[in-house]
Amino acid sequence: MxxxxxxxxxxxxxxxxxxxxxxxxxxxxxxxxxxxxxxxVQLTERARQAPLVLTGGTSDVPQEFRRVSVRGQFVPGFAVFLDNRPYQSRAGYYLVMPFKIEGADQYVLVARGWLPRAAGAVGQLPLYQTPAGAITLEGVMRLDLGHVMQLGTAPPLTPNAMVQNVSVADVARASNLPLLPFFIQQTRPQAARDTLVRDWPSPATxxxxxxxxxxxxxxxxxxxxxxxxxxxxxxxxxxxxxxxxx
Missing domain, CATH: 1.20.58 (Methane Monooxygenase Hydroxylase; Chain G, domain 1)
Structure with missing residues (x-):
């Protein structure tokens, strides 16, 4: 054949x-x-560096994943809740608030942590506490807080709004606050009665x-x-x- x-x-x-x-x-x-x-490699290198002290000046150049330290005071009047942010299979929110930098006319958005959604309490604001007065907090600089699927049109960004996604520019327009062009994922301090969870997910490589x-x-x-x-x-x-x- x-x-x-x-x-x-x-x-x-x-x-x-x-x-x-x-x-x-x-x-x-x-x-x-x-x-x-x-x-x-970038994450490993920047995790080893000492925290960058933010002053609200021109030296605060965004360096994503860089550890930072900043002193100032939270502005509780414009909290934003990022919905659809589960943690350990529980539904919940990321709490984002503006933070006034001490000694400067600048603000930075701080992702304070995760809050659980009460069973059957869709649309109800979770309870949390905000430190009074000036504090020094530490965290990690992030250019965004991740994106989830947006169903329908996002509602207007107002104080205590529950939204799927948010950007620094969105909050700056809605609040008229001079915001630095990045977020801080807060890691410390953890107050005694603070219910916020700060076990932030590592960026998936x-x-x-x-x-x-x-x-x-x-x-x-x-x-x-x-x-x-x-x-x-x-x-x-x-x-x-x-x-x-x-």
């Missing part, structure tokens, strides 16, 4: 498309893995996940080529076996 490869145009075009798609998506996942690796996806896309491209080649071989109908000599 003799096999002969038979070229087929349509399967060839389909194979080329699958190979191009698989390689392109595999390369994209590799780039994402490289970005996440760089992010992990997912390097292994991206590399796994890249392997799958490259494998798909390889399998497409192998399938095209293997299915292209057919028995040659014109080939006849030589008769055995008598």
């Amino acid at each position: 003799r096999l002969r490869f038979r070229f087929r145009l349509i399967p060839c075009i389909a194979t080329i498309l699958v190979v191009v798609l698989g390689i392109a998506l595999g390369n994209w996942q590799e780039r994402r893995a490289a970005q996440k690796t760089g992010l992990q 997912g390097v292994d996940k991206h590399r796994g996806y890249a392997f799958q896309w490259y494998a798909l491209a390889t399998m497409a080529v192998l399938f095209f080649v293997f299915t292209g071989f057919r028995r040659d109908p014109n080939h006849k076996l030589n008769p055995s000599p008598e």
